[in-house]
Amino acid sequence: MTTPASFAQRFAALADARSPFCLGLDPSRDTLARWSLPDTVQGLSDFCERVADAAGERLAVVKPQSAFFERHGPEGLVVLQRVLQRFRAAGTLTLLDVKRGDIGSTMDAYAEGLFGAGSAYNVDAATFTAYLGLGALAKTVERARAHGACAFIVVRSSNPEGAPLQNAVGGDGRTVAQAVADGLRALNEQAGPGVLPAGAVMGATLPPADRDVVERLGEALLLTPGIGSQGAGFSDLPKLFAGRERQVLPTAARSVLEAGPDRAALQQALEAHQAPSRVFREGA
Numbered sequence: 001m002t003t004p005a006s007f008a009q010r011f012a013a014l015a016d017a018r019s020p021f022c023l024g025l026d027p028s029r030d031t032l033a034r035w036s037l038p039d040t041v042q043g044l045s046d047f048c049e050r051v052a053d054a055a056g057e058r059l060a061v062v063k064p065q066s067a068f069f070e071r072h073g074p075e076g077l078v079v080l081q082r083v084l085q086r087f088r089a090a091g092t093l094t095l096l097d098v099k100r101g102d103i104g105s106t107m108d109a110y111a112e113g114l115f116g117a118g119s120a121y122n123v124d125a126a127t128f129t130a131y132l133g134l135g136a137l138a139k140t141v142e143r144a145r146a147h148g149a150c151a152f153i154v155v156r157s158s159n160p161e162g163a164p165l166q167n168a169v170g171g172d173g174r175t176v177a178q179a180v181a182d183g184l185r186a187l188n189e190q191a192g193p194g195v196l197p198a199g200a201v202m203g204a205t206l207p208p209a210d211r212d213v214v215e216r217l218g219e220a221l222l223l224t225p226g227i228g229s230q231g232a233g234f235s236d237l238p239k240l241f242a243g244r245e246r247q248v249l250p251t252a253a254r255s256v257l258e259a260g261p262d263r264a265a266l267q268q269a270l271e272a273h274q275a276p277s278r279v280f281r282e283g284a
């Protein structure tokens with residue numbers, strides 16, 4: 001069996017052709033209301049269709065937040081499957097923000113539902129947490145690799161509440177985040193050069209002190225939430241990620257989506273995020 005092109009390879013090609021920007025697809029109650037849509041499965045579906053119409057073939061990566069689909073029950077998940085399929089057909093990589101984290105055997109079942117043709121969601125990437133130990137995610141990363149996908153593991157989150165736990169110092173003198181970063185790098189090294197099946201979530205809101213964690217991650221792809229509504233800007237990216245420009249997927253949801261539902265306004269807001277993302281990448 002031939003090995004599929006890795007997520008990292010596919011992302012590089014799309015980021016060069018389109019932009020490295022990753023659009024968060026977060027159909028929250030507030031956003032649906034702002035778009036004058038009902039907070040129902042139909043409203044959810046209409047919202048997704050309108051975003052997909054506006055994005056067309058412009059977008060490299062879309063990141064639906066699973067929670068906003070799950071809150072509508074099984075019918076919400078059918079909408080999620082449909083919108084994933086729509087973006088896939090537009091050549092956009094799909095990254096499901098679902099932050100799974102459990103013991104190894106359960107993680108394998110979650111990964112089975114996420115990665116590969118014939119799986120429930122067949123996404124190109126998804127997010128995970130390592131609170132039950134990075135070792136519990138090893139098979140998930142292996143499954144991602146086998147399907148040309150990427151498992152993005154939270155290393156330093158964008159929210160201030162994450163800092164006390166992630167910066168807690170363990171018995172070996174490393175912080176939790178440093179230890180996760182070292183382990184994540186080892187998982188990528190095991191997969192062989194350039195495959196990079198383990199990515200890292202590293203908030204764009206983080207202080208320059210977190211540069212050390214970025215360095216420990218080696219060549220891992222870096223998903224950087226926190227731009228826009230959480231207070232970080234594109235001008236913050238170099239502080240943490242200078243020298244790693246081609247690894248970064250800048251991401252934002254609300255600061256784009258709040259421009260809708262007008263299609264032209266949404267496209268303008270999308271371009272206002274894609275353009276500085278391109279400039280940052282090209283600064284490499």
Ligand SMILES: O=c1ccn([C@@H]2O[C@H](COP(=O)(O)O)[C@@H](O)[C@H]2O)c(=O)[nH]1
Binds near residue numbers: 227
């Ligand atoms: O550290 C993290 C990891 C994920 N997120 C997710 O991003 C969106 C919020 O994006 P906005 O641009 O602020 O609207 C939401 O789905 C989070 O779960 C994060 O914010 N921080």
